[in-house]
Amino acid sequence: MYSRQIDGNILTLASSSFTYDKIFVLVDYETQSLWYHMAPGLVCISGHYQDRILPEIPHEQTTWAQWRDGHPETWFFDARASARYEPSVDNP
Amino acid sequence: MRGRILLVCCALTVVACSDNTIEFLGDSQFVDENDNRIVLTDMNGIDYDITHAVTHYGFAAQKFRGGAGWQRFWPFVGPRFSEPGDGDYPAPFDPMEVIGVELNGECRAYALADLDGIEIVDEVFGDAHVAVGW
Numbered sequence: 740m741y742s743r744q745i746d747g748n749i750l751t752l753a754s755s756s757f758t759y760d761k762i763f764v765l766v767d768y769e770t771q772s773l774w775y776h777m778a779p780g781l782v783c784i785s786g787h788y789q790d791r792i793l794p795e796i797p798h799e800q801t802t803w804a805q806w807r808d809g810h811p812e813t814w815f816f817d818a819r820a821s822a823r824y825e826p827s828v829d830n831p
Numbered sequence: 832m833r834g835r836i837l838l839v840c841c842a843l844t845v846v847a848c849s850d851n852t853i854e855f856l857g858d859s860q861f862v863d864e865n866d867n868r869i870v871l872t873d874m875n876g877i878d879y880d881i882t883h884a885v886t887h888y889g890f891a892a893q894k895f896r897g898g899a900g901w902q903r904f905w906p907f908v909g910p911r912f913s914e915p916g917d918g919d920y921p922a923p924f925d926p927m928e929v930i931g932v933e934l935n936g937e938c939r940a941y942a943l944a945d946l947d948g949i950e951i952v953d954e955v956f957g958d959a960h961v962a963v964g965w
Binding site for chain 2: 740741742743744749750751752753754755756757758759760761763764765766768771773775777782784785786789790793796797798799800801802803804806807808810811812813814815816817818820821822823824825826
């Protein structure tokens with residue numbers, strides 16, 4: 740989980756469809772830069788933001804039961820009800 | 832591909848999909864004959880210059896795989912959630928694995944099964960814009 744803010748801009752991050760060492764390489768739609776996870780975050784390995792880092796956001800990988808026990812007001816992501824990016828003239 | 836010579840072009844794999852469409856999966860890397868740039872090209876013809884990734888970070892060009900095109904993997908940009916008390920809210924002791932986040936006073940969880948290693952959720956927590964993936 741990473742920040743997607745840089746230089747006052749907000750990036751739309753997605754899978755580039757490429758993998759490296761079985762890990763997906765991400766792309767931002769705004770500049771088509773490539774991003775890859777290397778501590779301490781996502782490093783831009785190609786493109787406009789070359790060598791810049793999007794910092795990792797603290798999170799936990801755990802079971803739902805354990806997470807909810809400590810965070811009973813948690814909202815749960817509903818993939819089926821969620822909207823995906825739609826390309827358009829403004830968002831090619 | 833004018834102006835380039837082929838450096839590596841792994842054999843394209845033709846996959847017959849269940850809906851009888853044909854899908855090409857392969858890996859293409861080229862070096863520009865003018866300035867020796869190393870370029871990844873996806874199946875939609877979009878080029879990515881990975882020369883810096885190779886020369887500065889030590890990436891091995893031949894280890895990049897895939898390239899079906901990012902149009903196949905639209906991220907979630909309008910995430911929806913269920914809240915405690917909603918009918919579809921998971922049972923308290925559901926054993927599924929999740930990524931849990933507490934940020935700017937908001938708590939959210941994402942089932943790993945929904946992220947599946949490839950899905951990205953472009954999210955907002957208060958004024959913090961983040962990407963969730965696994």
